[in-house]
Amino acid sequence: MEKIKIAFFDAKEYDRQSFMTSNAEDEFEILYLETRLSEATCKLAEGYDVVCVFVNDDVNRTVIDSLSEMGVKLIALRCAGYNNVDIEYAYGKIHIVRVPAYSPYAVAEHAMALLLTSIRRIHKAYIRTKDFNFSLNGLTGFDLHGKTVGVVGTGKIGRIFIDICRGFGMHVIAYDKFPAKDSGIEYVELSELWERADIISFHCPLTDENRHMVNAESIARMKKGVVLINTSRGALIDSEALLEGIKQRKIGAACLDVYEEESNVFFHDYSNHIVNDDVLARLISMPNVILTSHQAFLTNEALGNIADTTLDNVREFFERDTCTNEVCYKCSQLNVCEQKHEKKCF
Numbered sequence: 001m002e003k004i005k006i007a008f009f010d011a012k013e014y015d016r017q018s019f020m021t022s023n024a025e026d027e028f029e030i031l032y033l034e035t036r037l038s039e040a041t042c043k044l045a046e047g048y049d050v051v052c053v054f055v056n057d058d059v060n061r062t063v064i065d066s067l068s069e070m071g072v073k074l075i076a077l078r079c080a081g082y083n084n085v086d087i088e089y090a091y092g093k094i095h096i097v098r099v100p101a102y103s104p105y106a107v108a109e110h111a112m113a114l115l116l117t118s119i120r121r122i123h124k125a126y127i128r129t130k131d132f133n134f135s136l137n138g139l140t141g142f143d144l145h146g147k148t149v150g151v152v153g154t155g156k157i158g159r160i161f162i163d164i165c166r167g168f169g170m171h172v173i174a175y176d177k178f179p180a181k182d183s184g185i186e187y188v189e190l191s192e193l194w195e196r197a198d199i200i201s202f203h204c205p206l207t208d209e210n211r212h213m214v215n216a217e218s219i220a221r222m223k224k225g226v227v228l229i230n231t232s233r234g235a236l237i238d239s240e241a242l243l244e245g246i247k248q249r250k251i252g253a254a255c256l257d258v259y260e261e262e263s264n265v266f267f268h269d270y271s272n273h274i275v276n277d278d279v280l281a282r283l284i285s286m287p288n289v290i291l292t293s294h295q296a297f298l299t300n301e302a303l304g305n306i307a308d309t310t311l312d313n314v315r316e317f318f319e320r321d322t323c324t325n326e327v328c329y330k331c332s333q334l335n336v337c338e339q340k341h342e343k344k345c346f
């Protein structure tokens with residue numbers, strides 16, 4: 001049997017290493033491409049059965065049409081979120097699979113790492129002591145114990161983050177569009193969460209409905225000094241409103257692993273360039289903003305799971321009739337099958 005051919009876009013060194021380990025027996029022919037998938041680059045997938053993409057590859061209508069005309073059968077996302085794919089348009093043309101969970105611990109732990117770094121000023125202390133400056137002025141933090149954390153999205157990552165917060169003796173309130181029954185979590189309406197939480201952490205997918213859920217209006221309802229943590233998707237937060245909230249001293253700190261315009265800058269070294277995004281530049285310049293470059297998933301455990309599940313998804317698609325991790329417009333709209341597919345969706 002001929003090998004299944006995979007065109008792997010936006011490949012980084014750590015991707016290569018984990019996929020080469022998972023594909024140690026050369027079962028698949030994988031072409032690693034450094035470029036992102038876009039209208040301009042999709043021609044590189046000519047002759048391939050599968051296109052493998054990550055969070056910032058743009059799988060829009062034109063790209064879907066081109067790939068489908070070229071005979072690409074499957075788009076294998078090596079991530080959980082699929083807001084960068086036009087799944088409605090893809091339905092009936094090309095199948096989409098994803099990695100629904102690879103290490104929820106990686107993301108939840110990173111969210112807590114950002115929070116602790118921020119409120120205990122570790123990022124400032126690190127630079128000071130490297131320069132033998134042992135002054136404590138300006139490094140005063142606050143205890144997490146007894147504080148109220150508002151968690152938006154109580155799925156796999158949100159639930160682990162809640163457990164971590166409880167370990168710190170924090171009081172947890174949460175909002176979820178589909179609250180988990182009998183979970184022992186105190187669910188509240190979003191408006192109440194904005195008003196009561198000292199710290200708010202986002203762990204829900206980005207949809208048309210919740211884009212910019214943090215905006216001037218919701219920020220106005222929040223407590224003065226609130227700390228926002230976003231390890232989910234950048235566009236949950238209106239960055240200009242966030243910047244304004246920080247300038248007004250309303251927002252105490254922002255811990256961001258994602259940014260709404262991240263696809264233009266994240267994952268690349270721009271240290272010798274002038275960054276054109278003024279909002280990003282201003283946010284980074286703030287002493288109470290910590291930004292990591294969509295790094296929350298980046299652990300050995302997560303990379304291994306991503307590679308194994310992505311190749312399992314491809315194998316399953318071509319060898320069997322099932323498609324366990326298929327993402328399809330109809331399923332996600334009706335929210336009926338929760339991606340537990342007995343058969344392919346079309």
Ligand code: NAI
Pocket residue numbers: 080081100101104107152153154155156157158175176177178179203204205206207209210231232233257258294295296297298
């Ligand atoms: P999940 O599917 O297990 O949980 C998502 C939860 O959000 C569910 O409980 C769902 O009911 C809830 N939800 C859906 N729509 C909502 C809305 N409009 N408002 C509030 N809650 C809503 O997903 P998981 O694995 O916990 O991941 C959460 C998000 O984390 C992903 O969607 C992705 O955007 C992000 N993520 C970020 C990573 C990073 O490296 N920074 C890595 C992996 C995921």
